[in-house]
Amino acid sequence: MSKKEFNPAPHDKHADDPKHAVQADKEQRKLEKGLEDTFPASDPVSETQPKPSKD
Template sequence: MTKEFNPAPHDKHADDPKQAAPADKKQRKLEKGLEDTFPASDPVSETQPKPSKD
């Protein structure tokens, strides 16, 4: 029996999907924020501002 040819072997340098998921989620939130504010002059911030003391 011969070994089956795999045209896309496992990439040992690829990111672990479990570790990449939070970064992907953050990126999707940023993209959604950009779409919701288009057209605008101010870029979307990836973090929320701290609440004011007033």
């Protein structure tokens, strides 16, 4: 009898791509940080920065 390596959790084909999940976590942290920095405020938080004005 040959000894096989035990793998208790085989790859889940329905799971999120780990790289995509890491990027989503970073974006979520940015939004949360922005919310903390602007609280209390009436304007919603945006994950993108506005373009600099030409003035």
